Amino acid sequence: MNKSKFVILATFGVLTLFISQCVKDDSMDNFPVDLGARLSMDMKAMVNGNQEITRGEMFQVANDYDFLVSDLKFYVSQMQFQNTEGEWVSASPNVELLDIRDLDSTDYHIFLAPGDYVAVRYLFGLDSVMNRTNPASDTLDISHPLSAYRSTHWNWNLLYRFAIVEGRVNTYGNFITDPNSPVQNTLFSIHPGTDDMRVEKQQTFTNTLSIDRNGSNPTVVFIVDINTWFDGSGGVLDAMTENQGHAEPHDYHITKKFGENFADALSIEIQ
Secondary structure (H helix, E strand, C coil): CCHHHHHHHHHHHHHHHHHHHHHHHHHHHHHHHCCCEEEEEEEEECCCCCCCCCCCCEEEEEEEEEEEEEEEEEEEEEEEEEECCCCCCCCCCCCEEEEEHHHCCCEEEEEEEEEEEEEEEECCCCCHHHHCCCCEEEEEEEECCCCHHHHCEECCCCCCCEEEEEEEEEEECCCCCCCCCCCCCEEECCEEEEEEHEEEEEEEEEEEECCCCCCCCEEEEEEEHHHHHHHECCCCCCCCCCCCCCCCCCCCHHHHHHHHHHCCEEEECCC
């Protein structure tokens, strides 16, 4: 082999090794340790202050409604934590889809630089660039929060649904459990989305959040206060008459009202 061919082959081999290492380092299973410590995430849906709800089981919302949740999922993105020096530090990955079907799973986590943090900010929903992601893109595997597999993309006009809440509702004390009854509970289905329904949230922690790369780190838990769905900054929502919202012209005001209330309902507990 002449010298020029040897140099070319050697250079190609080094480049191949470098590229393969980059691909490996970019995978979530091999997250570079210099980018942070791993924290678990979870979500709890609560009603009447202290009752955690279970998907598929009827519960009461104050003295107003009987309600059953069959589907509850929502996007949070662009999470940043404020350290004790006042700097905002970004967590990775930058988007997650929290789903009541996956409670207590190990699917949710973030990576954050070790340190002490006193506050958090994030988006309920997606920013305008992320909202225009192609869900069928080859760059998104089925586990990615924005992939078509997650069934959260509406269409190329409305883009992604920031939250999906579906279930059944009836007036207080009147939930129907007999499947053969000629009268059944009312279908509830509201899906906030579109750019103007995203909400930036910010919260100061009661106690400092301390992150240790090698320690037993706390869990970041998103709390959903269901009572606030029906009475928040968006206004009072009558679940018996305002129970369908998909950002269409005829129900846009309902969808936006519920979206604002849903954002109000979100808070974070460190456990």
